[in-house]
Amino acid sequence: MEHVGQAIASERKIAGLSQRQLAARSNYSLSLIKAVEQGREPASPGFVAAVAAALRVDPDRLQGTPYLETLAEDGPLEGLAELRAVLAEGSYVQPLEPPSRPELRASLAAVEAALHNDRTRRAMALLPTLIRQLYGAAAQARTDSERAEAYEILCAAYVAAENACCRLGYSSLTALVLDRLDWAASHIDDTCYAVRSLMKRSRLLMAHGSTEVALTLVDRGLDMVPGDSEGERALRGYGNLRGAIVAARGLRLDLAENYIDHARQIAAPMKHESNLYTTDFGPGNVEVHACAVELEAGDPSKAAKDGAALHLPADMAAPRAGHHWQDNARAWLMSGKPDKALVALNKARAVAPQQTRLHPAVRETLHGIAAAQRRQSDSLLGFAAWLGAPL
Known part of the structure; x- marks a missing residue:
């Protein structure tokens, strides 16, 4: 199985850089560059972003995503070609005859439920038709309120599309999706979808190492959340969690912890994980992000122990x-x-098998486990075979 370090070494040599020069350009130590290239250390997302920026290549190129062979094992990926066509049409999307408003909302609910339950392929298959129907609904609207409702559902569909593209490894499409989300959000009075777009764009920027710009978008989005309804509180909490991860990726631990504290205060009175605006925000998610912050910018041992002790909400x-x-x-x-x-990877497999097979960090961790173990165990080999990444 080729790991990210091997891809980095190849791209570094193509660029004519020594390991020392790459270390200087990426602001990481020479020892870490050597360890990652040799497979002795897994490449973290922040490391991949920094090195990709230094090498002037897309992070996906280093990670080898999307994993086409793994995706093909479950058959053709329905909806992807159609979504690409929709995005290529830009503001000239060819509409479809829309069903009733309740049917459109039911279709959106089916997409969001598929994403919530780790059935991303199902969501991708449904999205292109739904988006075209929503353009049709907006064009045929008889009143301003009907038109605004169509654009509101369209915003939610684009949010779902960005999510699906990321999970399936097609992150190169997300900038186009977010451009269309910005356009749709400009047609409604509710600023929350514009906020949602800013937060998602901050994630995209973070993947390319632009953490300072990403943080400005997070803060701009937080300033735009207008009120104190349940949905707005969830969105504000979600924004603070996004800020925490971006700050941690930029190795600004104090700032990241400040965002976590704000999110924890918002979540304190909540009794469940909210899916309003598909934020998945709640007390459980705050503690998950607190562990992630510790992993990215603090003490990995503490992150490991605290994370293992968490009881995730049902x-x-x-x-x-x-x-x-x-x-x-x-x-x-x-x-x-x-x-x-390896025990933790199997927990990820049990709860979200589709996402686990397609996430780059899983393959990096698996390779790191193989490098660290003196003898490859049957459980490790079995996981690798299931992942489609033989050791």
Whole structure:
């Protein structure tokens, strides 16, 4: 299995850089560059972003995403080609005859439920038709309120599309999706979808190492949340969690913890994980993010122990729970506990198998476990075979 370090070494040589020069350009130590290239250390998302920027290549190129062979094992990815066509049409989307408003909302609910339950392929298959129908609904609206409702549902559909593209490894499409989300959000009075777009764009910028710009978008979005309804509180809390991860990725631990504190205050009175504006915000998600902050910018051993002790709420979205266990696996590996890392990966597999098979960090962690173990165990080989990434 090729790991990110091997891809970095290849791209570095193509660029004519020494390991020392790459270390200087990426602001990481020479010893870490060597360790990642040799497979002795897993490449963290922040490391990948910094090195990709230094090499002037897309992070996906280093990670090898999307994993086409793994995706093909479950058959053709329905909806992807159609979504690409919709995005290529830009503001000239060819509409479809829309069903009734309740049917459109039911279709959106089906997409969001599929994403919540780790059925991303199902969401992708449904999205292009729904988007075209919503353009049709906006064009045929007889009143301003009907038109605004169509654009509101369209905003939510684009939010779902960005999510699906990220999970399936097609992050190169997300900038186009967010441009269309910005356009749709400009047609409604509710600023919350504009906020949602800013937060999602901050994630995209973070993946390219632009953490300072990403933080400005987070703060701009937080300033735009207008009121104190349940949905607005969830959106404000979600924005603080996004800020925490961006700050942690920029190695600004104090700022990241400040965002976590604000999010924890908002979540304190909540009794559930809210899916309003598909934020998945709640007390459980705050503690998941607190562990992620510790992993990115603090003490990996603390992140590993605290993360393993968390009792995730039953209503937490499956991919969110899966991502926590993926992070927990990386934390255990960084703490020198490869066996515990493999246990955490299997927890991620149990709760969110589709996302776990397609997340780049899982393959990096798996390779790190293999490098750390003196003898490859049957459980490790079995996980690798399931992942479609033979060691």
